[in-house]
Amino acid sequence: MASHRKLRAAAVVCAAVAVAGPASAAAWAAPPTAVRAAVQEAVPLAPAPAPSPSPDPFADLTPDEIADRAVTATQSATSLRMTGRVVTDGEALDIDFAVNERDECTGLMKIGGGTSELRRVDDFTYMKGDEAFWRVSMAGQGVPEGQIDATIDLVKGRWLKIAPGQEGASDLSEVCDLEGLLASLDEEKGAPGELVRGPDGEVDGTSVATLVKKDTGDTGDETSAEETTEPETTTVSVSQEGKPYILKMDKTGGEEPGSMTLSEFDEPVDVTVPPADETVDLSKLDEGTSA
Template identity: 35%
Template sequence: MPASRTLIASLICATAALGAAGCSDEDSSDQPFEGKSADRVAAEAVAATRDATSLRMAGKVAADGRPLTVDYHVDTRKNCTGTMVADQASAQIIHAGQVTYVKGDKGFWASAAKNTAGGRKDTRALAGRWVKVPVGDASTTGLCDKQGFLADMDSDKSERKGMTKGDATTVDGKKAIPLTKKKAGGETVTMFVAAEGKPYILKLVQSGGKNAGTVVFSDYGKPVHATPPPANQVIDGTRGGQTS
């Protein structure tokens, strides 16, 4: 996987602009969130999403023009299961009990070795095996940090202006209102907010530019079943590749 940090950066790039949204006051009596500006709706959506005990993020994005597919189910305690695919590389992720396990194919480990200074060069023995990775390895676990990921949505103060509401629509059968921002670089970012029940973020879409993509949010509040793989099937990457 070409430095999975690019994956994380791509997702954060698609969401950072939407932290507290903009200052549009376009309201319509037949639209959800009547009387609330786009910035207030977006702020409530970010807060509701952050407060959710768990969520699932799935979709296709791009980092510097390279396609990436992700599917992560995470909770506030960093329990996490996920998959990521890019080019000729793919990996499964489990984060449980403060430990992260990665099961990548040959392409994933070959890329990981190439992109890590002093990294292990012969990675053939790792392909298809569960590997315990060092704590805090953001290249594989960044999306398992739900609260940290969502905090990045509030990070760029300069991007919180100029959003507008669109007409009510649906996302996976759920009524939603889109909030859209057109950026100076030709990119358009749209956040779809649930119009019924809690105002969760249901989908993020970025079009134009190098990092176009779509991420759908679902399974709010559902338990994350992150079960560690059997110890005899794990290579301990924190101890030079020994079997646990």
């Protein structure tokens, strides 16, 4: 019922190109002091030298080598949080999910002015959306207006419970499949030499290096230039502190622009099962019953 294709697009963005970088330590010079005893008065302190720049942890690495380190580090994460937006067919999907290696997740998605909470635990997926979310999701799937109204009456204020094997279960589970998301990193790096290093920066106060990949859209097809309004550029920000995790991915141009931030690596993800009296089983929904 939800827009599963858009959920898959969000998962793809979360597993975009790859890069990362290790820790660095700032070196500070001690400010000198001087006292001129002969005149019995203190001489003003000399200004402190500017801090020495932190050593570049990637100074001797090529962009491809940086990407390899980043993929290895990020794939080792046992959990993470991903927040951001992806645009598909001109429609924005916002997500904020925490995911762990047991394919459990909890978070929010927003589309078309509507909001839905999603949880996955014990192989079951639970969704609780507001009316705006269900309307835009079902309308996008071509559900008739009358059926939309009837469905909203059944799920209003309740969690929709989706069991393994039911329609939509596999699509929704992709968003909570940490191993699957991270496995895609290797495939998205592109051919050797396609990555270039961009300027360093910061993500949420953490120093980062960046790698940039540009797709000109030139496939040799004469129609490709007309179909692509703007070349796709992916910029990946990489932590230079601690493990070389990917911290942010920005994609401009192309068919699915967006931005995704990764954080809270290896932190516990607490997912609770909604109360039974607040859920409605998808199979009951399909039968048109009320419980």
